[in-house]
Amino acid sequence: MIKGEISNIFKVAFLYMATVIGAGFASGQEIIQFFSKYYNGGFYGALLTGVLFSIIGYAILDRVYSERIKSYDEFLFPMMGYFLGRIMEFIVMLFMSCVLSVMVAGLGSILMELTGIEYRYCVVISAIVCLLAIMTNIKGIVAVSSFLSPFLVVGILFVGIYMIVTKDTSVFSLSNKVVRVTNNWVFSSLLYVSYNTILSTVMLTSVLPYLKTKRVSTWGGILGGGMLCLTVLILNFALYFFYPKSITSEMPVLSILQNNNQLLGNIYSVILILAMYTSAITSGYCLSERIAAKMNINYRIVAVVMCALVIPMSSMGFSSLIATLYPVFGYLGLFLVFVILLQFIKCKLTKA
Template identity: 70%
Template sequence: MIKGEFSNILKVAFLYMATIIGAGFASGQEIIQFFSIYYKGGFLGIILAGGLFSIIGYIVLSKVYTDRIRSYDEFLFPMMGYFLGRVMEFIVMLFMACVMSVMTAGLGNILMDITGLDYRVCVIIGVAVCLIAILTNIKGIVMLSSVISPVLIAGIVFVGCYILVSKDTSVFNISNKFSVITNNWVFSAILYVSYNTILSTVLLTGMLPYLKSRKVSAWGGVVGGGMLGVTALILNSALYLFYPHSITSEIPVLGIIQNNSRLLSQIYSGVLILAMFISTVTSGYCLADRISKKLKLNYKLVAVILCAMTIPLTSLGFSNLISTLYPVFGYLGLFMVFVILFQHVRGLFSNKYSRG
């Protein structure tokens, strides 16, 4: 029983992580944009972000379990009301569409580099594979995340540790002296948590069948947030070591290891493909699920149409999305984070006074 419970906790934690550890995280772009540019403050920002991820994961999953929530609507509208709920719903769906399109574009780029095929052909191949996974619905995605997330984490941690151990910074001819750009690492960390909460909440509110007990729901969120923080700290340490060279690369982590090990760079290209794949699949599933339920359409038909629509939208840039659109959605998602935390605190005080 204990072994089974631990397995369920890890399954929930890995699914939580799968909604956040996408290509932006694995490539190092998100870490650069939201943490590394703040130098030492970036490390404190990651600790803050990891803590917030654990708290939010704990609150959302605990509420899903205790209130027997089975859909995003059951979570969102009682918490925000009809009007604000509709506004947030539109923001959520727009963000999922952006993530799905850009990750598909990134997947096409990497496949083109590996295979030498035409970019459009690679995009179509990538979309087709992602569609197959999306059509498996939540059960298939949970199984995929249970397999892919540990591989992603292991790959990121291994490469990060390799870079820290080898630390051959001489190839970049950079100084080890760092100057502080800004001290606003706190707000940057909050923005990072904010836009990631938009997508992760959608998926977590559909996790009731996998929350076998109160302990699984609580610890699944806490463990997931904690592992995210540790993984980000390792990656940020590697990027910090090679700063400012790392900021000039489209895919910072890959740019660093290409100068140290060709074999490792090829392996990490595979890690990035998995990261882009899981990002596309999770966002695609959430979007197809929302649209099919709202419009009362067949889920599989909606999934096919959405995947087909991403093909002409793959001209959007990878790093540009992270540096421009992600912060915008971070600001838009701040209200959701605030409401989740506020409602939880209010609930704690209500229970305390009702017992008294």
């Protein structure tokens, strides 16, 4: 591989990761809900998740490269048809709006705790900061995610390993509030992959300029999925030691760290901010781009309006979104995952 290929592989892989590693992931809330609550099954679920992320990432990018796809429309409608495509498009846009509003609200909450500024002003500041990145279009999003994602991965892995090594659970009280997303770790993992595929599909269909060779499209998806698998495994392993003790916190990882190491807890607050920021700008970009393309309106105007609408919508809860809305979108997104994999297998069999 030449140097440019390796660089683009990592850019695409980190962009893929940036759409998945949001605040729910970094806080541990998603890991708790979809993996840790299943005890040993959570580890098998993490492995299954990594395999599926790699396959789906490879399948999407392979088609984007082979058919020179430049937009989500070019990817979705030939695969699903007009009627089902419209339904899925509505689901995608609804999910992205939920993610954007909740992440901005989360950023506002953390900013308020760090600065003491009134919450509503913190939300406005957060929305403006997100808007600045969204306005840069896909190149700016790739640049931001390529820069921030390595810090997120390293930070999460370090904290996960630290929790595994120290694992002092004596400071926590038992909690009986244990509610599982499903009764089966396999289906829980499928739902997790499913709702994350909704957003990542939109983002990955925009990266054709970086798919200079087939190797980039192949390894970008596989590497992204592999790194996601590693981070899920480490974080789930760490949280497993504390389950089911005090994991009903909105941000389990941060709660554990603050009880064990205040300094590390403060540092991880920064990691959470980065996670929320990457999640907010990727969902905000995808949503603005979709609306602009459909309504034939200037992209930047749409971005400004969307970020303005997020401010009054920011009263939505954080953990409630993950525990309630995310599984719903997981069920809705299962059809998208099925069609992507079916189309991929069909294409490979035809070429063979």
